Amino acid sequence: MSSNNHERVSEIRASAFEFDRSIELRPDPVGSLSSWTAQLGAGWRIANAVNGGLLLALAGNALRHELDGDRGHGDPLSISAYYLSAAEPGAARLSTETLRAGRQMSTGQVSISQDVGGTRVERLRALATFGDLPPAGDAPPSWTAPEIPPPEACVRASEAPAGLLKHADFLERVDVRLDPATAGWATGRPSRRGQIRGWLRMPDGREPDPLLLLLAVDALPPVGFDLGLAGWMPTLELTTYVRARPAPGWLQLALTSRYHAGGFLEEDAEAWDSTGRLVAQSRQLVRTTVPSR
Template sequence: MSEFDEAITTTGPGDDGAYVGALTDEWGIGEAVNGGLLMALAARATGDASQRAGGHTDTLSFSGIFLSPSSPGQIHARPTVLRTGRSMSSAEVVVTQPVDGVDVERFRALLTLGDLDRYTDTPRKSVIPSPTAPLSECMSAGDAPPSLSQSGLLKRLDLRLDPATVGWAVGAPSGHGELRGWLRLQDDREPDALSLLLALDAFPPVVFDLGSQGWAPTIEFTGYVRARPAPGWLQVRTHTDHVAGGLFNEDCTVWDSTGALVAQSRQLGAARFPAT
């Protein structure tokens, strides 16, 4: 079993409908566990609950509000299937962690589920991959500052950033608010629909390219899985077009090795900037 599949494995459902998993700091960034991993775990549990109810299993859309940072330890995902239709199902999932005997809510999300194989026709309109330096010219996570490269998450990922977008790592952000690069899992597990949720939240915060420092927590996240990715590297672009009052939006686009768009997202995050 790959590291990613092991990390999103749950048991259940229990009598209370909960799927129980375990988080570790191997997927941590700072003091929190990566939100993309949590979304993939929750989506997997929700897909299982939907299938048990006669519904669909593939996540088509995921819209969640993050209420508190998750930490290593036991995690509970409680899906509720709201509707099962012919082509799509709707569900809610609430994710909690027991802390000192109290269930603390980490996030809750609404999901639309379906069958991605229904949507394999040629797109009428799509987003072409952004110009990105070839892999051989990109900088790996091992080249990152110790504050980032020592995170458990970056040890699980093979992440390569376009040199034109990494000036922030040496104290010279470009000010464009954009990151571009390539991504795959470090153990060479091929991408699939669930791992795309991880990919949408795997890059460093885009506001680093604007001089932001420290943790940039996600407040709200909305993502779309467009297609099953082909084997190979994923190409990723993140950018922001509005930063004000300590809040920013981050848009992410993911293409597979064939150049097909496979996932998109927008999230609202909080950022800190040095005093001027």
């Protein structure tokens, strides 16, 4: 990675948007050109852990600076992250490495760690391929998004049960609207079909881009809630494919799960932009607890 990429970090710091400030990178004063520091904000917590989508976006930002360079490989195409331990609010260190620099795509890895009682604990490690995504509107046609009510007719996150809001500071950072047909779990009536659908935008007007898509695929409540599950459901692994740069406006999200057994379930996410184009897909493996009664 060239020193020019470190100089570009200063451009991010001037952002007026909270998301950009939350994935801000600073050169590590005691590390190499591939080492960074960041500050994980308490406002992005679910329970006591920082949201996995925010961590994925932070990892993607570090790899963007690592892999972009003169080749123009600044967009995540595919990123697979393993969540090794729960990240806490506070300082974090990121280390990146270029594994392959090609003409059309480059591949790298990133590690996020935190100091815990004098011991460095790794929180996330990801492997990703970056390239140059087609602009909004140039993506090939995709299958149609499911029909859901418009955002103004959906359930706001602020209307969630008080017990959930108490442990989800993250919901104050995003504007989430849930399809009423998939929000019965919030009042003790899960459909048990394994489906949650809704809309997402940033409340401060920050428009979606490829890095925000990495947050979006993990922004809705866990699909396990609609299966009648309760309690902490940590992500073990999350793979995301970004298909195109999204157009401005609301993102439409759909979560599904087809298989839950042995204390694990898969959660598939799809994201469409305001033009109806599929812009991201993901699958994550989730550890579950006992069903709710």
